[in-house]
Amino acid sequence: MNTLREFDTWDRGVDVVAVERVLKGTLRHEELQPEEVRYAARHAKGSARSVAQLLGVTEKTVMNWREADA
Template identity: 80%
Template sequence: MNSLREFNTWDRGVDVVAVERVLKGSLPHTVLEPEELRYAARHSKASARSVAKLLGVSEKTVTSWREAEA
């Protein structure tokens, strides 16, 4: 995965560095806030299934978040 936001660490209140750590499976990472979870789901290029597993939510939830963005 490429950097979500090159050179930015925050995007509208979302800690992009924390989101990237979770999506890469890097440890340690913090628990993401609800908006950060949605941000991660919407901006990740990975499958809904793999993103759901990383975020600790259902595949249906990831799909819903992605469709809401469209």
């Protein structure tokens, strides 16, 4: 699903480094822009529940974003 090259830091206006930091728990999700939150939900490998907790959204929201991307 994730087509980023190893050292890319931006993908279509999304700060990939910030997204990765949120998913690792080293940056608060409030620091992300709305499109970055959606990007994180679509590209994260964790369960919808765990990703939702990190991003401050519902599990259903993560599932909807992932389905829209499929």
